[in-house]
Amino acid sequence: MTPTPTTPAPSATEAAPAATPAPDAPAVHTAALALGDDALVLSHRLGEWAGHAPVLEEEVALANIALDLLGQARVLLSLAGDEDELAYLREERSFRNLQLVEQPNGDFAHTIARQLYFSVYQNLMYGQLAATDSPLAPLAAKAVKEVAYHQDHAEQWTLRLGDGTAESHERMQRGVDALWRFTGEMFAPVAGLDLDREALREQWTATVTAVLQKATLTVPEGPQSGAWTAGAGREGLHTESFGRMLAEMQHLHRSHPGASW
Amino acid sequence: MATAHQPFTTAPHKPAAAAVDGAVDTTVLESAFDAAVAADERIEPRDWMPDAYRATLVRQIAQHAHSEIIGMQPEANWITRAPSLRRKAILMAKVQDEAGHGLYLYSAAETLGASRDDLLDKLHSGRQKYSSIFNYPTLTWADVGAIGWLVDGAAITNQVPLCRCSYGPYARAMVRVCKEESFHQRQGYELLLALSRGTEAQHAMAQDAVDRWWWPSLMMFGPPDAESSHSEQSMTWKIKRHSNDELRQRFVDICVPQAESLGLTLPDPDLKWNEERGQHDFGPIDWSEFWSVLKGNGPCNDQRITQRRRAHEEGAWVREAAAAYAAKQSERKEATA
Ligand SMILES: [Fe+2]
Numbered sequence: 001m002t003p004t005p006t007t008p009a010p011s012a013t014e015a016a017p018a019a020t021p022a023p024d025a026p027a028v029h030t031a032a033l034a035l036g037d038d039a040l041v042l043s044h045r046l047g048e049w050a051g052h053a054p055v056l057e058e059e060v061a062l063a064n065i066a067l068d069l070l071g072q073a074r075v076l077l078s079l080a081g082d083e084d085e086l087a088y089l090r091e092e093r094s095f096r097n098l099q100l101v102e103q104p105n106g107d108f109a110h111t112i113a114r115q116l117y118f119s120v121y122q123n124l125m126y127g128q129l130a131a132t133d134s135p136l137a138p139l140a141a142k143a144v145k146e147v148a149y150h151q152d153h154a155e156q157w158t159l160r161l162g163d164g165t166a167e168s169h170e171r172m173q174r175g176v177d178a179l180w181r182f183t184g185e186m187f188a189p190v191a192g193l194d195l196d197r198e199a200l201r202e203q204w205t206a207t208v209t210a211v212l213q214k215a216t217l218t219v220p221e222g223p224q225s226g227a228w229t230a231g232a233g234r235e236g237l238h239t240e241s242f243g244r245m246l247a248e249m250q251h252l253h254r255s256h257p258g259a260s261w
Numbered sequence: 262m263a264t265a266h267q268p269f270t271t272a273p274h275k276p277a278a279a280a281v282d283g284a285v286d287t288t289v290l291e292s293a294f295d296a297a298v299a300a301d302e303r304i305e306p307r308d309w310m311p312d313a314y315r316a317t318l319v320r321q322i323a324q325h326a327h328s329e330i331i332g333m334q335p336e337a338n339w340i341t342r343a344p345s346l347r348r349k350a351i352l353m354a355k356v357q358d359e360a361g362h363g364l365y366l367y368s369a370a371e372t373l374g375a376s377r378d379d380l381l382d383k384l385h386s387g388r389q390k391y392s393s394i395f396n397y398p399t400l401t402w403a404d405v406g407a408i409g410w411l412v413d414g415a416a417i418t419n420q421v422p423l424c425r426c427s428y429g430p431y432a433r434a435m436v437r438v439c440k441e442e443s444f445h446q447r448q449g450y451e452l453l454l455a456l457s458r459g460t461e462a463q464h465a466m467a468q469d470a471v472d473r474w475w476w477p478s479l480m481m482f483g484p485p486d487a488e489s490s491h492s493e494q495s496m497t498w499k500i501k502r503h504s505n506d507e508l509r510q511r512f513v514d515i516c517v518p519q520a521e522s523l524g525l526t527l528p529d530p531d532l533k534w535n536e537e538r539g540q541h542d543f544g545p546i547d548w549s550e551f552w553s554v555l556k557g558n559g560p561c562n563d564q565r566i567t568q569r570r571r572a573h574e575e576g577a578w579v580r581e582a583a584a585a586y587a588a589k590q591s592e593r594k595e596a597t598a
Pocket residue numbers: 329358359362438442
C-alpha cells in the first residue's frame with residue numbers, strides 16, 4: 001500500500017484491529033469474510049472490464065454479474081463487521097478470498113474460464129449453504145439464483161469460445177489450463193462453513209468436465225494447487241497482482257481518513 | 262428490420278399499402294407524411310418517410326448511441342477507485358445503464374435500416390461523432406458527481422422533448438433513457454452534496470469539479486441558434502422541438518438553485534437573475550473551445566476513440582467465435598431436423 005504524501009494512511013496496526021475480526025470472533029464471521037472477500041474481489045476484477053468488453057451486450061452482462069457479486073459482498077461483509085472498513089482498511093494479508101478470484105482478467109477467454117470455475121463452485125456451495133441453519137443461509141438462498149445466471153453465462157461462452165474458431169479454441173484452452181492450479185483451494189475447509197466438501201468437489205468436477213468436453217476442450221490434468229498454496233488465499237496468502245489491485249481500490253478511501261462519502 | 266418504402270398500416274389518411282408499389286407520386290406520400298407529422302402522429306418504421314428525414318434521424322440517433330458508449334469511459338475510470346462500496350455499486354450500475362442506452366439506441370437506428378456494425382465503423386473511423394463533453398477528463402472522484410449532476414442533467418434537458426419526437430422508436434427509447442438519466446442526475450447531485458458537506462478537502466474537490474464541468478456542460482446544447490445548421494428542418498420534422506439556446510437557458514435556470522442547495526458556486530461572475538426576463542443572465546461561452554474540442558483537440562479525443570477502437574479490435578476474435586459457433590449450431594440443427 002502506498003500512502004499519499006499529504007495524508008498518512010492508517011498503519012496496519014491501527015487498521016487491523018478495527019477491521020479484522022478478533023481471533024475469538026464467531027466462526028460465522030470467518031466464513032462471511034471468506035465468501036464476502038471472494039465476491040468483493042471478483043466483482044472488482046469484473047468492474048475492470050467496463051468500457052473494454054468485446055461487444056456491447058457483454059458490457060451489460062459483465063456489469064450485471066459484478067453488481068450481483070458486489071451486492072453479495074456487502075451483505076456478507078456487513079455480517080462480519082463494517083463493510084467499508086473491511087474492504088478499504090485491511091492489508092493484503094488480511095483478505096480471505098480465494099486466489100482464483102484475484103487473478104487478473106487476461107483476455108476474454110481467461111475471464112470466462114475464471115467465471116466458469118468460480119460460478120460452478122459458488123452455485124454448489126451456496127446451494128448447500130442455503131439448506132443449513134447457518135446465519136448465512138438466507139443470503140445463500142437468494143444468491144444462488146443470481147449465481148445460476150452467472151454459471152449459465154460462463155457455460156454459454158465456454159461453448160462459444162471452445163467450439164468457435166481455432167483462435168478462440170486455443171485461447172479458451174489456455175485460460176482453463178492457466179487457472180486450473182487455483183481450483184483446488186475451493187475445496188479446502190473454511191471455519192464456520194459446514195459443507196459436504198467431498199460432494200462439492202465431485203459435483204464441481206463433474207459439471208466442469210461436462211462443460212469443457214462439450215466445448216471440445218481438454219480437461220486440465222495438472223495439480224489443482226501450487227507447491228505451497230493449498231488453501232493459501234483463505235489464510236491470507238495472495239498472488240502479486242492482488243496488492244496492486246488493493247492499492248488502486250483502497251487509495252482514495254485511505255487518502256481521506258474518517259471522511260464519509 | 263424495416264426496409265424503406267414499405268406500406269403504411271395504421272392511420273386512415275396515410276396512403277394505403279397498394280399505393281406504394283412505385284406507381285404513386287412521392288409528392289402524395291410526402292404530403293401524407295407532412296400531415297401526419299403536423300398532426301403530431303408518430304412515424305413508425307414501416308411508414309413511408311422522406312430520405313432526408315431518415316438520414317437525419319440515423320445521424321442523430323447514431324451520434325446519441327455513440328455518446329452513450331463513449332460516455333462510459335470517463336466514469337468507468339473511477340469504478341475501481343470508488344471510495345465506498347455503496348458508491349461503487351451506484352457507479353457500476355450507472356455505467357451499465359449507459360451501455361443499455363447504447364443498445365436501445367442502436368436498435369432504434371436499426372429500425373431505419375442502419376446496422377450497428379456499420380455505425381460503429383463510422384464512429385471508429387471518425388465519420389460519425391459523439392458528444393464532445395466526453396473529451397474532457399475525470400480527474401477526481403468529484404468528477405463522477407459533476408458528470409451525473411451536470412452532464413446527465415443537460416442530457417435530460419435535451420432529451421425530455423425527444424420523448425415526443427415524431428419518430429416512434431426513438432421517442433419510446435427516449436422515455437426509457439430519460440427515466441434512467443434522471444436517476445443518474447439525482448445520484449450525481451447526492452454524491453456532490455456528500456462531498457460539499459464533508460471535509461474541507463472533499464468540499465474543495467467538489468467545487469473544483471463543478472468549476473471544470475460547468476462550461477463544457479453548457480456547450481452540450483450545441484452552438485448558438487444563429488450558427489446552428491440543422492435546426493430549422495429538424496423543427497419542422499419534430500425531431501427537435503426547442504432551439505439550442507432555449508434548452509441551454511432552461512438548463513441554467515434549473516442548475517442555479519441546485520448549486521445553491523449544494524453549497525457550491527457556479528464559475529460565472531455574470532450569472533444573475535434577470536427580473537425582466539424571468540430567467541438568469543449568464544456570461545459568454547467560449548465557442549472557440551467548443552469548436553476546437555469538436556475538431557479533435559480536446560484533452561481526451563484521441564484517448565477515447567483509441568480505447569473504443571482497441572476494445573473493438575481486441576474483441577474481434579470473440580465476435581467471430583460467437584458467429585462461428587452459431588453457424589455450427591444451426592448446421593447441427595438442420596442435420597438433425
Ligand atoms: Fe445515458
